[in-house]
Amino acid sequence: MDLLLGIDMGTGSTKGVLVDAAGTVIASETVAHAVNLPRPGWAEVDAEGLWWREVCEIAARLTAQMPTGGVLAAMCVSGVGPCLVLCDADLRPLRPAILYGIDTRATAEIASLTQEFGEDAILDRAGTLLSSQAVGPKLEWVYRHEPEVFAGAAGWYGSNSYIAAKLTGEYVMDHHTASQCDPLYATRDFEWNQPWARRICRDLPLPRLVWPSEVVGTVHAEAAAATGVPVGTPVVAGTVDAYSEAFSVGVRHPGDQMLMYGSTMFLVQIIDAYHSDPTLWTTAGIEHGSLALAAGTSTAGSLIGWLQTVTGGAPFDELMAEASRVPPGSEGLLVLPYFAGERTPVFDPQARGVLAGLTLRHGRGHLFRAAYEGISFGIRQILERFDDAHTGTRTVAVGGGLRSPVWAQAVSDITGRVQEVPEQAIGASYGDALLAAIGVGLVPPETDWTKIEREIKPNPETRALYDDLYATWCELYPATKEQVHRLSR
Template identity: 85%
Template structure:
């Protein structure tokens, strides 16, 4: 029996699947974890003690469940990103990994590099303006704030490329991840922007570029002993988790888009031609030569979890029943869900949550519905920018947040989009297994394991109410930004 391993390192857990060549999941394993928030605006992970340890744990568990006669033909790992892991020559991380856009420490370096290279030049060459999502400013931050660490570094990695290096010894980075290492990658040309990349990396070599579905090497003996994965198993590059998840549910053609309901919301839309927008991220796609637009919020499910905790920790189902009992529009209550700053489209690490219209008649259910609706208004704002590049043909919804019918329905009602919910909801690790199968030629490149199970359809009765509220919601950020920044103390907290 031909088998594949797919493993994804997420924000809240690492998940792995053992899959056959038809896409049937034979086993799955999950290990929960948390990120570290050691200072205001910082978000980190110990890459070796947490990411690599969990790869070893999950690999060992899954290989133990390979049926008699089964052979692991290939494996692929995806992960949160873009991140920055700086390692010495022996692949030992020299400091905790700096996470994606939720880590906002490099604001001064964003400004510095923007002035140095020019805002319009960055947009033209990288396709994306610098923000907390970009890796270039994070590298510059380490160089300026931790020079000893930077000097001792021999290589720099994302989450999946760090694991690929630990498994195979190869120093690579997939094109998609590289395209989020702004301003160091020329997205239109699918290659390193050599001049800017070498300026920022200084003595650090640039990783060899590969596509997410390419085999980069095989599991070496030491990695085999630690992970339980047989030595010689081909390793496919993988990519950032959201893109593996989009791939897993068939978001592969121009006009396909994915909404990922998680701790944050992440959106991916495949486009047919190069398009840059200062409020979005233009990236390389998963498949060779493809392009995509992306966007992400800084909070989503994490906001709901926070609300659950501060309102007494009631069971989730009870809270959803209360939110569902509140009419759409939340009886005049609106929320800006920017409790951890915001990424697209405002790119403001000093943004904060705002609650408007609160009265004594509002209860706990109103707060939860207002949070879901505030997140959904933000999604509409992003999707309108996506449409400027390529009108969506289909929208696929994924992620644990779909457990909340209030949230999913609010997104459809507010955006006017039908959302397709796939039968297989495992996520990025399932896309990794498919990338592995395609990468070693076990299945044809056009293979798609996704099957749609149901649709979430907009309720026309709510359209007029939400249309009016959306206009008011869009006015809240510009109307309060000065006061919010003042309260934030001029910094990220």
């Protein structure tokens, strides 16, 4: 029996699955962890002490559970991203990995590089304006603030390409991850943007570009001893975890969308032609020559968790029952969910939460429903920008937030979209296993293991109400921006 090993290094845990070529899960393992927040605006991970250690632990546990006669055909690892891991010639990280958009240290570098290259030129060539999500400014930050680290580096990696190097010794980066390393990659051309990449990377070599389903090498003896994975096992490149998760649930064709309900919202849509929008991220996709749009909010489930804490910590089911009894529209209460600033589409780290229309008759249930509705209005705002590139034809919903029926229904009612919920939404590690199977030719490239369990359909009776409230919600941010910025200072 041919088996595939998929491992994903997420923000809160590392997860792994062992599956067969039909997509049946044989075994799964999870190890919880936390990121390090050493200073305000910094978010880091010990790449060797946490990521590599947990990959070794998960791989050893899963290979020990292989059934008799089972053969490990390939493995693939994804991870949070885009990240920056700087290593010496012996693949030793020289400092903790700098994480994706939640690490905002490179604000000055974002401004200086934007001025140097030009905002319009960056949008045209990279497809995405520079923000805290971009890797280029973080490389520049290390060069300016930790010159000894930069001088000692022999290579730079994302989370998954660092693990691929540890397993195989190969220095590679997948096209999708590279396309989030703005402004180093020319997304329209699927190639490094050589002049800008050389300017920022200086003497650092650029990794060899591969597609996420390509075999990059095989497991060498040292890695085999650490992981339990047999020597010579093919290693497939993998990619950023959100995109691997989208791939795992069949989001692969132009117009396909994924909504990921989590601590934040992350949205992906496949497009059929290059399209850049200053409020979105344009990236290379998973499959060869494909393109995608992405967007991410700064809060979602994290806002609900905060509300649960500050209102007394009542059980989640009790709070959902209260929110369910509140009519759509929360009786005139609107929430701007910018409690941690906002990424897409306003890209404003100084944005803050706003409650508008609050009265003495509003209770705890109103606050929860209005928060869910505010998050959902933000999703509608993003999806409308997606439609400018390619009308959404199919929306797949994944993530832990789906256990809130109030939230999921509010999204469909406010956006007007039917959401498909997969029977098995394991996450990115499942997509990694599928990429591994495709990479070694065990299954055809078009293979999709997804089975849809149910649909969440919009309620037409709430459409007019939500259209009206949405118009007012869209006015809240520009109307309060100046005052909120003064308060945030």
